[in-house]
Amino acid sequence: MRPYLTVIYDSFHEAFVSRVLYILLLALTLVLLAIAPLGYETKRMVTLHRMSVRDVPSFVVELRQQNNAEGENPGKRIVALAGGPLKELVNAKEDKKFTGSQVSDVVDGLNDVLAKQDFYSEAAWKDIRLGQETKVLLKQTPEKLTGDDLSYFNRLLMRDAFPVHLGNVPAEQLYLTYPALWEPLPLPITQDMFAATVKYMLTAFIDVFVGMFAIFVAILVTAPIMPRTFEPGAIDLLLSKPISRSLLVLAKYLGGCAFVLLSVTYFLIGLWLIVGWRFDVWSNSLLLCIPVFLFQFAIYYCVSVLSGVMWRNSIVSIVVTVLFFYACFGIGFLKTSVFEPFIINPSRLVRLVDTEEGLVGVTQVGQFVQWNEGLKAWEVVLQSERRGPENFAMQSILIGPIYHAPSESMLYLQQPTGGGSRRRMGMNGASLMTAKWSGNWIAEEGPTPPTGASWILQDAEDNVFVVSSAGVFLYEGDGTQKKAKFLGFDIPLGGNNAFKRLGPKEGVPYFPPFAAAIDPSSDRLLIENQGSLYLLEREKQKGYVVTTEAKRDSEGEAVVGLTDKLAVVADKNGHIELRDAQTLEVQETFRPAGDSPPSALETSRDGKYIAVLFHDGALWLYDVGAGQGSRIDSDASAMAFDEDNLIFADNKTRVRVQSLASGETLETYWPVSDWWRFTYDWAIQPIYYVFPKPGELNNLLKYLVTDESTSSFQGPQSTGDLREVRMADNIVMPVVHNLIFICVMLGITCFYVSRLDL
Numbered sequence: 001m002r003p004y005l006t007v008i009y010d011s012f013h014e015a016f017v018s019r020v021l022y023i024l025l026l027a028l029t030l031v032l033l034a035i036a037p038l039g040y041e042t043k044r045m046v047t048l049h050r051m052s053v054r055d056v057p058s059f060v061v062e063l064r065q066q067n068n069a070e071g072e073n074p075g076k077r078i079v080a081l082a083g084g085p086l087k088e089l090v091n092a093k094e095d096k097k098f099t100g101s102q103v104s105d106v107v108d109g110l111n112d113v114l115a116k117q118d119f120y121s122e123a124a125w126k127d128i129r130l131g132q133e134t135k136v137l138l139k140q141t142p143e144k145l146t147g148d149d150l151s152y153f154n155r156l157l158m159r160d161a162f163p164v165h166l167g168n169v170p171a172e173q174l175y176l177t178y179p180a181l182w183e184p185l186p187l188p189i190t191q192d193m194f195a196a197t198v199k200y201m202l203t204a205f206i207d208v209f210v211g212m213f214a215i216f217v218a219i220l221v222t223a224p225i226m227p228r229t230f231e232p233g234a235i236d237l238l239l240s241k242p243i244s245r246s247l248l249v250l251a252k253y254l255g256g257c258a259f260v261l262l263s264v265t266y267f268l269i270g271l272w273l274i275v276g277w278r279f280d281v282w283s284n285s286l287l288l289c290i291p292v293f294l295f296q297f298a299i300y301y302c303v304s305v306l307s308g309v310m311w312r313n314s315i316v317s318i319v320v321t322v323l324f325f326y327a328c329f330g331i332g333f334l335k336t337s338v339f340e341p342f343i344i345n346p347s348r349l350v351r352l353v354d355t356e357e358g359l360v361g362v363t364q365v366g367q368f369v370q371w372n373e374g375l376k377a378w379e380v381v382l383q384s385e386r387r388g389p390e391n392f393a394m395q396s397i398l399i400g401p402i403y404h405a406p407s408e409s410m411l412y413l414q415q416p417t418g419g420g421s422r423r424r425m426g427m428n429g430a431s432l433m434t435a436k437w438s439g440n441w442i443a444e445e446g447p448t449p450p451t452g453a454s455w456i457l458q459d460a461e462d463n464v465f466v467v468s469s470a471g472v473f474l475y476e477g478d479g480t481q482k483k484a485k486f487l488g489f490d491i492p493l494g495g496n497n498a499f500k501r502l503g504p505k506e507g508v509p510y511f512p513p514f515a516a517a518i519d520p521s522s523d524r525l526l527i528e529n530q531g532s533l534y535l536l537e538r539e540k541q542k543g544y545v546v547t548t549e550a551k552r553d554s555e556g557e558a559v560v561g562l563t564d565k566l567a568v569v570a571d572k573n574g575h576i577e578l579r580d581a582q583t584l585e586v587q588e589t590f591r592p593a594g595d596s597p598p599s600a601l602e603t604s605r606d607g608k609y610i611a612v613l614f615h616d617g618a619l620w621l622y623d624v625g626a627g628q629g630s631r632i633d634s635d636a637s638a639m640a641f642d643e644d645n646l647i648f649a650d651n652k653t654r655v656r657v658q659s660l661a662s663g664e665t666l667e668t669y670w671p672v673s674d675w676w677r678f679t680y681d682w683a684i685q686p687i688y689y690v691f692p693k694p695g696e697l698n699n700l701l702k703y704l705v706t707d708e709s710t711s712s713f714q715g716p717q718s719t720g721d722l723r724e725v726r727m728a729d730n731i732v733m734p735v736v737h738n739l740i741f742i743c744v745m746l747g748i749t750c751f752y753v754s755r756l757d758l
Contacts, residue, residue, distance in 0.1 A: 005251075020221045021259060024214065028267045031209060032274060037179050039278045042191065045173045046151035047111050051188055052169045054469070055451040056103050059165040063090045072123040074161035081116045082109040110158065114151040117143070130160050133171075164451050164469045168511045198281045199706045206271065206289060207698050210264055215297050218260040222301060223317040225256050226308030246750035253305050253746065260297040265290050285704045292700055299694040299738050300325065302745040309749055309756075325694075332695055335680075335688045343676045347378070349649035350725060352640040353410060355403045357437050359669070360410065361638065361649065364725055366398055368410075368441060371655075377671045378653060382441045397723050399430065400456045404464060410435040411464060411475075413449060413456050430454075432466075432475075446477070447498040452509070454721075455516040459523040460605075466499060467516040469509045472525060472536065472544045473499040502543035507534045513721035519562045519581075520605045526562040528569065531555055533584050535567070550584035552577075557722050559598050563607030565624060570598040570612050572722060576620070592631055593618035595709055597722055604641045609660055611646060613639050615710045616728035619648055632658070692741035699729035 053059055066075025067090055079090050086109025089102060113119055120142045130138070134156040137145070145153050159166045172191060175184035189197050229252055268290055276282040300321050307320035349369075351362035361369050361378060368382030400412030413430040430453045432446035452469025459465070464475040477498050507529060515528040525536040525544065535548035552558070554571050561568040566587075567579040574595045578588040596616040603610050610622040619636035622629035632646075639648040645666060649655045655669040673681065703709055710726040712718040 020217065021262065024217050024263050025266060028209075028214070028263065028270075032267070032270045035271075036274050036278070039177045040187075040194070041175050041177055041184060042172045043175065044148060044152050045169060045171055046148045046155065047114065047173075048107055048155070048166075048169065049186070049188075050103060050107055052166065053103075053107060053110070054165050054168070056106050057098050058448075058451045059162065060089050060098075060106060062162070062165070067091075072121055074124050074128065074157070077119060077121055077124050078110070078113050078158075081113045081119060083112050085109060114154045114158075116154065117150065119154045120157055125157065125161065128161050131156060134160055163509045167469075167509050194279075195281050196706065198275065198279050199283055200702075202271070202275065202283065202286065203698070203702045203705045206268065206286075207701060210267060210289075210293050211296065211698065211701075214263050214267065215260060215293065215300065218263070218297055219300055219304060219321055220318060221259055222256040223304055223308065223321070224314040225252060226305050227312045227314050227317065245753045245756075249305065249309070249749055249753050250746065253301065256301055256305070257294060257298060261290075261294055264293045268293075283705060285707075288704045289701055292697055292704070295735075295738070296694050296697050298742055299692055302742050302749070306745055306749045306752070309753055328692060328694055331684075331688050331691050332693065335684050339676070339680045339684055344652060344680055348652045349378075349638045349655065351398065351401065352638045352647055352649060352655065353401050353403050354640060354642045354647065355410065355437070356405065356408065359647065359655065360401075360441075361655070362398060362401070368401075368435070370441075371669050378669075382435055382443055397721055399454065399723070401435070402456055402458045402464070404458065404462060406462055407434075408437045410441070411446075411456060413453055413466070432456075449473075450499055450501075452512055454510075454512050454514060457516065457518040457525070459518055460521055461523075463523065465502075465518065465523075465525075467510070467514075467525070467527070469511065470501065471504055471508045471510075472502045474502055476500055502538065504534070504536055504544045504546050506546040507532065507549070513557050513719055515558050515560045515722075517560045517562045517568075517601070517603075519564060519607070520603055521564055521607055524562060526560050526567050528552070528558050528560050533560075533567070533569065533579075535582075535584060548582065548584050550579075553586075557597075557720050559601040559612075559722055561601040561603045561610055563603050563610070563624065565607060566610070568601060568603070568610055568612075570601050572597040574598070574614065576612060578622075588627075590620075590622075590629060592620040592629060595707075596728060597710060597726070599722055599726070600639060602639060602641055604646075604660065605643065609641070609646070611639055611641070611648075613637075613648075615722075615726045617650070619650075621646065632663075689737075692738050693734040694738060696730070696734040697738070700731050700735065703729065703731050 063075045063079060066073045067079045069076075079087060082090075085102075085105035089105060120138075134153070137149075137153045137156065142150070142153060155169070159169060170190045174187040174189060174191065174194060176187055177184050187194075226249075229248075268286060272283065272286045275286070303324045304317045304321045308314065308317040311317070346363060346365045346367075348364045349361040350364050353360050353362075358370055360381070363369060367380050369378035370381045371377075372379045397415055398412060399414075401410040402412070403410055412433050412435075414433050415430045430449055432449045432453075433443055434446050435441045435443045449466050450468035450470050450473055453466050454469075455467040457465045457467065466473045466475055475498060507527065510527065510529045514530070517526045518524070519526075523538050527534040527536060531552050531554075533548075533550045533552060534546050536544040537547045538544050552569065552571070554573065554575065556572045558569050558571045560570075563581060565581050567581050567584055569577040569579065571577075574591050574593050574597060576590040576592070576598075577586050578590075579586050592612075593614040593616060596614040596618060598612050599615050600613040601610070602613075608624050610624065612620045612622075613636055614620070617633070617635040617637065618631055619633040619639060620629055621632050633648060633650050635650045636648050637650065637652065639646065641647070644660055646658045646660055647655060648658070653671050656665050657667040658665050702711075708729075709731065710728050712724045712726050718724060
């Protein structure tokens with residue numbers, strides 16, 4: 001054993017004395033010194049920006065209604081003190097489509113009002129429920145407040161007066177700082193999002209500087225090791241000792257990894273210290289990336305070792321390794337960046353709805369499709385506004401659809417196309433779409449739903465409810481309802497006043513992404529908002545009232561479901577809680593799909609079954625009567641219940657109808673593959689499966705640093721809503737396949753050396 005340890009030690013010594021190592025360490029040091037001054041600071045939020053106002057057009061309508069009302073109110077105070085542009089928008093006789101400059105006029109006008117000493121009026125705020133912090137500042141006498149204190153107080157007054165539009169504005173603003181180079185840069189994230197954002201940036205940063213730069217340099221430096229080993233003088237000296245040729249090669253291989261081990265360890269420890277010191281984010285999992293990068297280099301290096309043994313030329317070793325890199329990159333690019341986003345995933349079914357006219361599905365790009373038995377294919381019957389490949393089309397969430405039997409129509413909420421830019425402009429209102437059947441599905445835009453409309457639900461009597469930031473609304477399409485009151489003011493109900501507010505008074509406003517569900521056998525509702533659960537029951541006179549409230553133990557986004565016996569909560573970490581449907585007390589907890597987040601939760605109409613779909617494709621079905629759950633599919637993408645069956649889509653476009661009672665598959669809708677799908681299934685996927693995947697180890701890096709196993713296609717524009725289309729990162733398979741590849745390559749190298757005539 002000692003001779004092999006000596007070989008490994010000599011390799012470490014060569015790395016230490018290598019000039020290239022010190023040049024690389026110097027370059028990495030300069031990078032660390034360049035980012036070391038970066039930092040952040042927090043200040044009180046004393047101004048508003050575009051992201052501060054939710055649904056600017058609706059907010060202007062509310063200002064107009066209050067300005068035209070009798071008596072003093074906050075809206076009148078804003079309009080009276082605002083500048084000309086905001087006044088013109090409020091006093092406009094017709095509602096027009098807002099432009100980016102008009103959104104800026106609204107925000108600038110509000111910021112002007114924040115600096116006004118006479119903004120507060122006791123008469124205007126007499127009917128407003130003030131927050132605790134507002135009451136404290138009010139006791140200090142507003143006339144004595146100046147500067148930032150005055151602006152902050154006025155911002156709190158606006159928040160309390162308009163909780164739906166301004167209620168989610170954080171109390172503090174984060175700023176990115178870099179001494180002596182620029183003024184503090186405001187960041188469009190909250191304190192809660194800061195640590196996660198830093199970790200995401202870290203993942204991208206180390207993937208570039210270590211995963212590409214450092215490993216490429218290491219390949220150049222280590223390429224001559226094996227050719228030099230088999231030079232006539234060197235190999236004769238080594239083989240004069242009683243050692244195995246194969247073990248000699250393995251010892252040289254391990255020793256060659258010393259170079260990348262030293263450079264990666266130095267850089268990541270330095271980065272860990274800087275991020276912890278400057279950003280107060282001590283991500284210990286960042287240090288776990290050291291063996292991951294070492295493993296990634298080992299994949300490339302085993303190719304370099306084999307080519308070095310065969311041709312005994314360092315230049316050839318480098319060329320072969322680079323060609324290997326391009327081969328891995330090419331097959332991965334072809335699968336994940338060409339076939340899947342442009343050909344395969346656009347037809348992937350993400351919604352299913354059972355109608356009287358047949359089964360209707362919604363694809364990942366928003367196409368409504370219906371099964372054609374004669375052609376054995378899904379035919380497009382309705383095209384939403386969202387078109388294009390997955391990366392560009394899925395910038396909004398299609399909410400629903402639900403099938404309304406009395407009107408023979410499908411109803412769904414559609415957020416604006418290009419949701420990221422429109423959200424930054426404050427125009428994030430959804431639109432209600434109605435698709436009626438008249439020999440074909442014909443879509444029409446309905447009345448504008450309430451601000452923050454996020455869920456459309458249907459009870460046992462086919463009543464349609466929309467749950468928005470302001471509460472629960474009953475949809476009545478005849479437009480005869482009067483304006484609803486919320487916190488003492490008329491709120492914009494859109495279009496023809498087709499939405500009647502039914503409450504509740506407690507727990508509102510709801511801040512997206514919140515979750516809502518209805519008991520299919522009744523009209524009870526379950527709402528999850530910022531870690532709190534609210535059980536709502538409908539009373540004839542009062543509308544919806546909160547009968548039970550409970551706090552969740554975990555934080556973050558969730559989806560919910562409700563039956564007559566159970567309330568179900570599935571959180572973003574994959575936990576499923578079964579709670580009592582009356583007291584909301586936890587009865588059982590499951591985690592059937594690991595830490596994969598859920599994408600949907602459905603309950604059968606009789607309340608006997610609960611189904612949870614996860615973003616990694618796992619579909620979990622729970623039998624309430626038996627008290628048991630089982631995983632029934634691993635590649636599902638959509639699901640729905642009918643009277644006695646569970647309908648779910650898997651394999652992108654295949655749909656199966658499974659009996660709830662027997663578990664048997666009653667019917668299968670499996671379209672015939674076209675040429676592109678055939679090529680993907682029988683050529684691209686098999687080659688990709690057997691090929692090594694060094695590039696996909698960045699999924700493991702992301703998982704270690706961020707603890708996230710899925711990626712939203714919306715990227716930084718993601719709202720965090722679990723219904724967003726996400727890509728499940730395969731973490732284990734690349735590790736296994738790459739490990740097998742290393743073993744095979746080293747085995748071939750050892751066999752070749754053992755047969756070599758030296």
